[in-house]
Amino acid sequence: MAKKYSYWLATGKFSLLQKITNIVLGLLTFMLLARLLAKGEFGVWGLFIIISSMVETTRFALIRNAYIVFKKTKPEKDIPATEFASLSVNITFSLLLCIVFFFLGVYVEGWFKDAAGLSSILTFYAGALLLLIFYSQCEIFFYSQTNFKAVFWMYFLRNGSFALAVCILFFGFHYADIKTLALLYTISIVPGCLVAAYFISKYKKIVYKWDKKIFREYFSFGKYVLGNNFFSLVFVNSDAFMTARSISAGVSTSYNIGSRILNFGDIPSQVFGDIMFPRAAEIVKTGANEDVKRIYEKTVAATLCFLIPFVFFGILLADVAVYILGGQGYLGAANIVRVMLLYSLFLPFIKQFGNIMDVKGRPQVNFWLMFCFAGISITSTYLCITWLGDIGAAVGLLMAYILLFGVSQYILYRFIGVSTIAVFKYIFTLYPEFFKLFKNFYAKKFAR
Structure with missing residues (x-):
């Protein structure tokens, strides 16, 4: 049993640890700032x-997905050109964002209600983006x-x-x-850069090498991944954005609390996705759709094994979680959180759909899908806020999630024959296997 899952365990343990510590440290700062800042400032x-x-x-998706796909599928002689393409795209994208935040931050602030001070924070963040060029380039490497x-x-x-x-x-x-x-947030990037320099040494x-053909292929691939991830994040955050736009930044804090709780449920999806993506990229080389x-x-089934109990207990204990x-x-955010927890059940299907489209060389499919659904989510959240008030954004986004789930599953079925029923069958077979794995681990580490 342990041997069967040795790749997943060995590769995933540091990825899992990273996700958990990120969320725990994020929750710690969130809890302290919720009590340190006024509600309006906290919303901003x-x-x-x-x-x-x-x-x-x-930015990470723009350079990572193409980088991994190219390194796994291109011949060895094209690796230096891939390195050059990823670095140049990273620098260009970062500089453009610096200009946007430095000069146009005031317009971003003006789009939201009661968001005074947001433009000042974005000015500091423009400087942080320069530090993040080195940080993110090391991260994708x-x-x-698979050095998690x-x-x-x-x-x-x-x-x-x-x-x-x-x-x-x-x-x-x-x-x-x-x-x-904002200043402290920027300075905190420096220790991360130092440890990145240590490991990469x-x-x-x-080796970097200019190759026009590779650069054009890389940029062509990356632009769809960039657009897809941008519109995906607009989709995912449309509840908080539209609440801040339609009601106030302070009220949108309820959705920030819900997002923090959802981050825990998203850990398995992130970990399995990090492991699956390079693995799937290698499998695509053989052209075997059945393996993909x-x-x-x-x-998806392995992720849902952890998510289903998380959502069940999260709904029961939402009041306690919000209070903590x-x-x-x-x-008052507890009922909003209960609705938001239902998002989690659709996330594994949608996230891994995006990964499969990328490794199969079809990022444009995911791009156009998320482009359409970003508009659908904004419309549905706005309408439901108008009808239902504060909780309306959560209801509207849940409706958009259900529709996106159905469309993405249909595309995967037509493309590589994915069966949603098979996913749920795997869940029933994986639970006993996970139990045996845990039992063996416990016996090895703790039993005398």
């Missing part, structure tokens, strides 16, 4: 976290090598530094403002 900070997460996720240990330490020192700074402000000064937080020197189909179904995270003043 929440909007910044969403925007910065969107930027870093889209480690992903391609290096990625873990990069994020641990970066997020740990910021969490430590917030703890000092909370316990030492009992005061913080969002400009100071252990590899042989990376099987890895998709098993990855935000305090007494945010208890």
